Amino acid sequence: MKPLIIHNNNSYLISQNVNYLHSLGFSANNKEDIDFQITEFLLKNVLPINTTAIFIKAILSTNYLEYLGLRVAIHIRLSSKLPQLQELPIIILCEETFEELSKTCQFPEFLHTEGLYFSNESPEQLDIFINLLNQGKLPGCNSIPDLVKSLHIAPPANYLSHHSIANEWSILRWAKVLNIPTETPLLYEVRKNIESFLYYKYLQVLNPISNLPGCTGFNIKGKGKILYIDDEWNKGWDVVLRKLVSSSPDVLFETFKNDFKDKSHNEILEDCKNKILSNSPDVVLLDLRLSDSDFSGSTKSNELTGYKVLREIKNINPGIQVIIFTASNKVWNLLDLQLAGANGFCLKESPELSINSSFSIESLKSLCDQVSNCLSYAYLKEIWSLSDQIKKVFSKNPLTTKYFPKNLHEQLNGIKYQNLLLQELDAMFEILKTNNENRLNFSMIMLYKILEYLNEIFYQKVPADKAPVFFDGITVDFFDRETKTWKKPNDSLIRLNKSTKKPETRKINFEWLKSTSNKSINLAVKKLKINDDSLLFNLISLSNYRNDFIHSDTSRRNKLKSLNAQDILIWMNSVASIIKKI
């Protein structure tokens, strides 16, 4: 085996046709990035050669200070795809003294690493190296990880903050975990960068992507619509996230395929607002930095475009769940976002987080868990929407309409209960937002309370021994929920005696007439002319559940069917149907 010399036809050794060296010319062009060209050259031309050591001319281009030869040497050391070359002795051919090189080259710390030597091209000097090689006395580099620890390789200069790095790094790592072939065209650009850029090679020595295990079974629980907003969506995130949700058939995923490039905050904000309104998502996965200006060092967290989009989403409907999906791990940003209503956070995996191979898997699991959790709160969007519709009804000041008396005292009373009703609505939304385990029970009680306030608004105050009467004088009847028929206050009905288990005739009493459910049903059917059996059924079921819950002891209460979000939505819809008819 012979040593190899890499040159650009700029070594006299080539003109001498020395037969003790393999010779390879490297000539860069201005079509592709230098790192891409070096990577391709090493894989295509250098890798197939069996060699004992590599001589490299320090200069491989027109301009000396580009020191492309040194860059090629670092590529060899850091390229995991060149295992048989990585540790070979490398001799840099240059005229500079070590001191001169240290002061002029871009990576002075590399000059001090193991297995790297320097020589001018004089025949005498080259003989010394060839002899040492032949005697096996020219050691290579024994530990690439140790070498990496002594190096500092900066990312390409305009990777603003570490945002782009975290994006590309996590896209490829997560794609690997999700078993997405990196040959996928939409991942091509990222893969090319990660496999070619010296900076990524440097990162990969310590945290190799190839070592990541492929993983399946990522599952998002629940159903709903996810909207993904990110200026880097087309770099590969769209592919990765689509794959992540693909095993959850009840989850619809859409990427906002917007062109964010060089748009102002306001333009981006308007684009996002229109998209939210047209898409009506349950969960938004939102990047924080959507505009070039977000990368200015002086930008405060509440000036970031993502923060403003979050505020806009919560302004449209605070029930829409928002997960901040960001490369920023600045705690103060996260606190501000939480105060603005963010429901979850997921960090894109920046290189410093890739401390072990399980981090990527844990990140993906965490994202699935957060989306699942947000989907379990997705009904809040409809709750808010119904609540908003109710508020709009009252904002039209219905107390002055035909239903209500002109009596000032009674009007004031109506206003009081209207305000209490609105407060109850807000309180209900607030409690539903929490993770309090009793939040659904609380909201059920609040909905019932809203029905009571509604009755207070519509019914006159009457003595205990009188049947309820609306302000316009119309009296109520009794709705027999068992036979689903209307009875007059003086009618009797057949009821099963709970003790004797025998049917008995019972006269309708005032308590039954004055019950919240009976008054609400009268309000819906008699006053507001709503003809909807399911509404009546829902009002009765709310009333029954509430009474069973409130009037039972703990052991009986525990036997009640647990409420779910759908129950609350159905009851809320019924209450809203009544109010919207006002």
Added chain:
Amino acid sequence: MKNILLIEDRPERKKQFLESSEIKTLSNYPFLKEVSFQELNIIKQELLSNEKPFLNDYDLIMTHKSALTFAEQDSLVTLKSSVFFSGGISQSFYSENPNPVLHINSKEFYSNNLIEFLTNIQNNNEIELLILQFGQKWKLNLLLNLRDKLTQKIYSKISEEIYPEDFDELFTEKLMTLNWESDTRKEIEILKSNGMDKNDFLQLDELKNKISTFICNEIGIIK
């Protein structure tokens, strides 16, 4: 006066880079024209056609790489000296075929080197892309290139004759504008006019040593 075009399709990023380099404005250089969106469309059309009335007025085009398509970039490099800057460029790279072309990272482009480069044009009416690439080290780059080429001549002394034209190639016009000591300059002129016999390599060695001293001075190493 030389005329230069600057094409930037991401003005917001330009603003940030200039701010981070503490460069307040580029408007002090009347020979530098920053193109508008409309003018960019004209340039794109001209690059793909035979008529180039707009571009003909300019000596150098400096453009954000993504502002032009690959076909437009190819057309530009055959037409003019050009500078392509982009965030994706890992290392600056200069080539001279068919025209001088510099590829440089955006952050390095929007740096004080740009100001030095523009000031040099303002003062000397000379486009020197090496200043954009290396800033104050641009002369050092020339000296290192020279020493390397000279060294190759010395090592190949046995097989090659050295002719006057070899020295023309080594001591380019650009290189001769450096501040050589007067006796060195004289010596170079003699070499350029007379050439050298193959037995005169000791003289070449001496010249190389002088250049090495210049290099040390540029770097700040005391020999």
